[in-house]
Amino acid sequence: MANEFEPTWRNILNLENVHWIEDHRIHTYIVFPGAGYIATIGEAIPQLTGSEAYTVGDITISAAMVLPKSRELEMMTSLNSSRVTVSLDSVWYDFMISSYNGTLWMKHCIGQTRSGSETEMPKPDEINDLPRHVPSQRWYQTMAKICLNYGQAFNGLMEISAGVNEHVATASVLNEFKQGESRYALYPTTLDLCFQLMIVALLKGQSRVFDRLCIPTYIKELYVRNSPSKIRLHAHTTPKQGTITGDACGTVDGKPVLLLKGLRLSPVEQDTVGDGDPHAAVELEWKPDIDFLKDKNLIKVFKNVRTDHMLNEELAMLYILETISRLAKIKEQRLQVNNNKYTLPIDAGELAKLNQSDRIKLIHNIYNQTQTSDDADVGKVLFRVLENVESIIEGKVDVLEYYKEFFSVLTHSKPHLKILEIGAGTGAKTATILKNIELEYGERLYEKYTFTDISVGFFVAVKQRFQDFAGIGIDYAVLDISKDPIEQGLEPNSYYFILASNVIRATPSINESLSNIHKLLHPNGRLLLQELCPKTKWVNDIMGMFSGWWLGEDDNRLGELFITPERWGEELRKTGFSGAKTVLYYDDPPYQINANILARPIISITPTKKVTLVYAKEITPELRKAESALVLSGYEVDICMFPEAPAPDQDVISLMDLEGPFFTNISAEKLAQILKYMILFQAGKVGILWAT
Incomplete structure (x- = not known):
């Protein structure tokens, strides 16, 4: 400190002493974060006034401070009392932060600061979740694609949500003291996360349209006070030509710890990753329908071991x-x-x-x-x-990526299916599945994923593991599949895909457990069983020490808990399935360890013999030929002109593309009509065949 009138601090920055700065990388450069300048002032104010709360205003960040990896950098922070009159000083200070790189001095940040707040802080509104949930991991993966290569210290946005129609966002952050580091009122990383939330608000949480690198360049006003706990953040932005402006607040127990007004984020030139919205409407991805493929070609087996x-x-x-x-x-x-x-x-x-x-x-x-x-x-x-x-x-010790293509094709054919995992345990299989049932842009190809286990023992750790999926399709339920699942709160015949990995054999009765699964499976759904079936006995030598290994003795499973695939086929047929539709081993018998068994329920549905043909402008010869062929096959045929509503409860064949490309240069009105058509079909649970 030079003197009490113009206090100055000299700091030698060394990355070995401030490890968190290393996590703030733009491209390959380590850049001192804009929030770091504010935190620097936040350390100066208590030394001058004794107050941990402070306000900064009219801040301009004019130049980036790029830090060398192998040497130190000198940094200077100077404050001057702002004058009200010639003889009267203000409670405000003018400040400047500069650095010396060994050759020249550079000015990085200027502004004003004071202790406390100029006015009494208003009580903020309660911060609630917004409609669009944004997975944290996916968001930071997108940031890395535009060269914001942040490390763990700057990847702290949690429980992110965003508006659908408004440029608003909410999130939670932890402002925890870290051993060996300075005590800040709010950590620089916490402040930076607040700035990051502005981008989430701007893009309404849609990471796929995040295509431009933006950095903070101006702050009108920011109030900060000490808060060593979890903070709820709310941000809203106003996009303007060339820049982004916005406000934010942070609260703990309903009290403000951060109030930000007039933050300006400016795009870095020549850092646009794509041209406009890369996914403004739809990106077609063609895959074969799973019903036309052989399951054995979709599941990759292990190498020969x-x-x-x-x-x-x-x-x-x-x-x-x-x-x-x-x-x-x-x-x-x-x-x-x-x-x-x-x-x-x-x-x-x-x-x-x-x-x-x-x-x-x-x-x-x-x-x-x-x-x-x-x-x-x-x-x-x-x-x-x-x-x-x-x-x-003696009782002294208490004994307590091969499906990628299958899941990809399954969810591509049925993108709104419900998935049930029985006995999911620690979530190892869950992680594999979730990774392979979303598109490149992060859109999930399922309506709901139900994670179940026989108790809640694993739920705390698993929920933490899959926190990015919270609220967007994954839920958790206790399920004992040896008992009636409907009485346990699950919806009958609602799951299009059910996975049970080495769990059904651990129940007292395989027949009862499979019957209970049948109650939950959709009539057109699939069951994937993964079960031990080794001829060799080293598995018994390990697992035989567990009392649960002998649960099957009353179920005609003597000496070991598992059964052969042949018996699995028999048990499946007894419980309403079509047997073991597909059986795949990890090695040829007798060297196999596990069997993968795919099964489907027996469908006893009398097919409808009514169908509606839809045309666009006029009845063509092709339509009449189709009508005749269907009548000869025993169908009753109705004909209607788009956009008239077809007869309810019967399948539809669209011949509109035979009159010309239906979707080429389609008008907004026509698109709205076809969307209404599709919703009508979905509500009526009827199928549509679109001839081209």
Whole structure:
């Protein structure tokens, strides 16, 4: 500080001491954020006045401060009392922030500041969510595409929502103290997130039209006070030619901690990524209808892991023998080992002849081989089971991307389907599915994704994992599929796709569980079962220690919980399905571990024999030919001219394109009429065939 009349601060900026600045990258450059200038003033005011709350105004950011990675940069902050008269100073200070790069001084930011607020802060309105939910991850991915390569410190907008008709947005941010850093009233990153929300408001949350890099260049007024907690932000903008202006507020428990007026964001020249709206109407993407494809061609199987698989089987056999040796001294066992059910490797007899010392050596030798394979984790689990087997048996230890094409084609054919995942657990399968059922621009190809598990145990962690999907199609429900799902609150016959991965076998009755699934599946829906079906027994050696492994004994599943695909087919047919429509293994039998089973319900619907032919201007010879062919096939045919409403409850064949390209140079009125037509079809649940 130079003196009390013109206080000045000199700071040597080194990225090793302010790590968060490294996360503010534009293109490949580390740029001191505009919010950083405000936070710098926010540190100066308490030293002068003792007040943590402050106001800045009439701020102009005239030049970017690009920080070198390998050396320090000198930064100077100077304040001067603003004069009211020749002899009377104001409570306001004029300030300037400049830097020296080793060659010259550069002025970056000028403005005014004072402690507290000039007027009493008004109580802001309650900040509620807006109609359009905006996934945070998707938003920041789009920012990176226009060279805003922000790191974690600047990726903090959460619970983002935006208006549909107005340029408004809301979000939540955390203003938490970080160990080893200066204590700010509001962290620079928090202020920057407020600026970011302006862009969300401008674009109404539509990341696909985010095509221009904008930076803050002017602030009319900003009030800040201390808030070490979660802040709710609200922003609204007014787009003007060449610039963006807007206001924002931040509240905690309904009290203002940030009030921003007149922020101006200016576009950086030559940084437009695209020409106009890249998705102003629609982008066609052609894919075959899933009903015309063979399921086995859509699901990619694992590479051949037979060698690794057999190593694990040999290792498991040795573990079983060593387990028997170690358990010989235990009289009371909690679990029964069904040795007579095991299919032994070819050299099992030789393994059985080994003494304990040689057996242990061979165990370690084979274990080391498994650790260089893709199945290394299996070897580790087998080893841990062996190491703890005495404690487990004595009760001392408490035992608690291959479908991408399938999901893509499925949701492309039915973009408004409802998906149900049974026994989703930690969400590993969920992540794979969600990644593959959205378009490049982020539009989701499903109406609702229901994540279920038998208890709420995983829900807290899973909701955090999928927070970007909150409110936009994913919901959570407790479901015990061994009991009636309708009584548990799920809607009957509503899910077009149901996934159950290694969960149905863990229920007491496969028949009852499949019957309950049938109650939920749409008549035209699909069920994907993923179930263990190995011939080898290393899976039993691991899972046999769990009491749940023996749940199926009353369901004619003795010795192990899983069943063969053949029995799955029988059980499916007994419960209203057409059997195991498609069965795919990860390796040829007998080396398989899992089976992928696709099934569909038996449909007993008498097809309608009525149809409506729709034409645009006149009845053509082609229409008469189509009418005759349908009549000869036993159909009753109605004919109507667009846009007359067709007869209700019967399918429609449009022949309008046969008279000429219907959609070429289509008028707004005509487009509105066809949209009304489609809504009518959807409401009546009738199909339309559009002939071209």
